[in-house]
Amino acid sequence: MPVTCGGKAKWSRGRPVFYNAGVKSWDVIIVGGGIIGLSLAIALRRRGARVLVVERGEPGREASYAAGGMLVDCSLETPPALQPLAVASARMYPEFAHEIEVESGAKVDLRDQGTIVIPPSENVHERPGFTMAELLPAPLSELEPELIAERAFYLKERSVDPRALSSAATKAARNLSVDFSSGDPVRAVDLSDGRVNGVTTTKTSFMAPKVVICAGAWSGEIAPCAFPTRPVKGQMLCLAMPSRTLLKHVIRSPNAYLIPRSDGRLLVGATVEEAGFDKRTDPDTIQRLHRAALELVPKLRDARMLEDWAGLRPGTPDGLPILGATQTPGCYVATGHFRDGILLAPITAKLMCAVIEGTTPELDLGAFSPSRFH
Numbered sequence: 582m583p584v585t586c587g588g589k590a591k592w593s594r595g596r597p598v599f600y601n602a603g604v605k606s607w608d609v610i611i612v613g614g615g616i617i618g619l620s621l622a623i624a625l626r627r628r629g630a631r632v633l634v635v636e637r638g639e640p641g642r643e644a645s646y647a648a649g650g651m652l653v654d655c656s657l658e659t660p661p662a663l664q665p666l667a668v669a670s671a672r673m674y675p676e677f678a679h680e681i682e683v684e685s686g687a688k689v690d691l692r693d694q695g696t697i698v699i700p701p702s703e704n705v706h707e708r709p710g711f712t713m714a715e716l717l718p719a720p721l722s723e724l725e726p727e728l729i730a731e732r733a734f735y736l737k738e739r740s741v742d743p744r745a746l747s748s749a750a751t752k753a754a755r756n757l758s759v760d761f762s763s764g765d766p767v768r769a770v771d772l773s774d775g776r777v778n779g780v781t782t783t784k785t786s787f788m789a790p791k792v793v794i795c796a797g798a799w800s801g802e803i804a805p806c807a808f809p810t811r812p813v814k815g816q817m818l819c820l821a822m823p824s825r826t827l828l829k830h831v832i833r834s835p836n837a838y839l840i841p842r843s844d845g846r847l848l849v850g851a852t853v854e855e856a857g858f859d860k861r862t863d864p865d866t867i868q869r870l871h872r873a874a875l876e877l878v879p880k881l882r883d884a885r886m887l888e889d890w891a892g893l894r895p896g897t898p899d900g901l902p903i904l905g906a907t908q909t910p911g912c913y914v915a916t917g918h919f920r921d922g923i924l925l926a927p928i929t930a931k932l933m934c935a936v937i938e939g940t941t942p943e944l945d946l947g948a949f950s951p952s953r954f955h
């Protein structure tokens with residue numbers, strides 16, 4: 582990270598901080614290089630802002646690396662307050678993914694084969710007029726010959742490969758001249774006369790009049806804001822399908838979901854656990870997910886297990902994201918996307934650009950206001 586320090590030093594927390602014309606500064610500093618921070622950095626940069634992403638580790642290696650990548654905008658599964666954002670973001674995805682692919686030169690495997698949902702049996706009778714057979718575009722035996730399911734319905738949803746997306750978004754951001762500082766955590770947002778003027782990391786300080794906290798499950802650890810985020814663990818595994826086209830659709834059932842990738846991988850997920858910041862996988866849990874996949878698609882017994890992992894979703898007390906300006910002038914937040922951060926990245930970036938530029942966002946962010954926890 583090229584930072585010039587040519588001026589007179591002030592001291593802050595035992596370290597020198599330089600304030601004069603020789604110091605490099607940015608219009609906006611984004612804390613956290615997950616898909617939320619990366620998408621916002623790209624959107625702000627495209628609008629002409631000078632942007633620095635400060636990432637504790639490597640960009641795109643936490644929740645955004647662990648995710649399945651289903652783009653779920655179905656009203657049966659999305660909290661009502663989130664539905665307008667989910668629908669808008671799902672609509673934005675083809676263009677969002679295309680632009681990132683063009684700007685990075687890398688593919689993100691956006692797929693639009695749709696999702697087959699196998700609902701829990703007790704729910705089926707609860708929905709008046711809900712006839713499963715009418716909600717499939719073709720007989721299940723034609724759509725997914727290897728899937729064992731008595732009842733199912735179809736959703737016109739997309740999926741994306743979050744690892745490919747995060748990696749491409751990092752490349753796109755670099756190609757657009759977003760600056761990165763990696764491997765050094767932000768400890769605090771710095772204030773001067775009650776306004777933001779940068780951030781302090783464990784090794785240095787960076788200056789900007791605007792700072793956006795996009796630190797996922799860790800957003801509560803950065804002083805002085807302490808947002809009430811918590812980690813919600815998800816374990817997953819990945820199989821190599823015996824043939825690339827064994828499954829075409831995403832399959833969601835009460836016990837597991839299956840997400841095929843175009844290269845023949847199949848992701849099986851996921852647990853939802855309150856386990857603190859523990860990212861270890863548990864062999865029994867992974868086996869249970871594996872068995873659930875075999876019950877849905879017995880032919881997967883020939884599938885090789887490639888990998889298992891766990892990631893930490895950014896949860897909040899009411900299950901909704903925290904989006905907007907904080908009470909501290911110049912300090913913003915975009916976090917708490919819980920199970921939907923991959924889906925919500927494009928709309929979050931768009932709405933947060935408006936907030937940061939001081940214009941009215943096209944969707945109401947009232948339900949997501951950081952002040953609701955005060």
Ligand SMILES: Cc1cc2nc3c(=O)[nH]c(=O)nc-3n(C[C@H](O)[C@H](O)[C@H](O)COP(=O)(O)OP(=O)(O)OC[C@H]3O[C@@H](n4cnc5c(N)ncnc54)[C@H](O)[C@@H]3O)c2cc1C
Pocket residue numbers: 612613614615616617618635636637638639640641642643644645646647648649650651652653765766767768795796797798799800802803814815816817850851891892893894895915916917918919920921922923924925
């Ligand atoms: C198993 C699993 C399955 C999922 N499936 C889906 C799905 O199918 N669809 C969907 O839409 N979503 C899904 N999600 C949710 C999605 O992954 C998250 O909502 C999303 O990735 C959150 O992105 P983020 O950028 O806020 O957080 P992260 O990707 O966690 O990024 C936060 C970044 O901040 C950095 N950071 C933290 N503290 C600091 C600090 N002090 N200084 C600097 N940097 C810091 C971290 O290192 C990290 O890189 C899933 C999540 C999991 C775990």
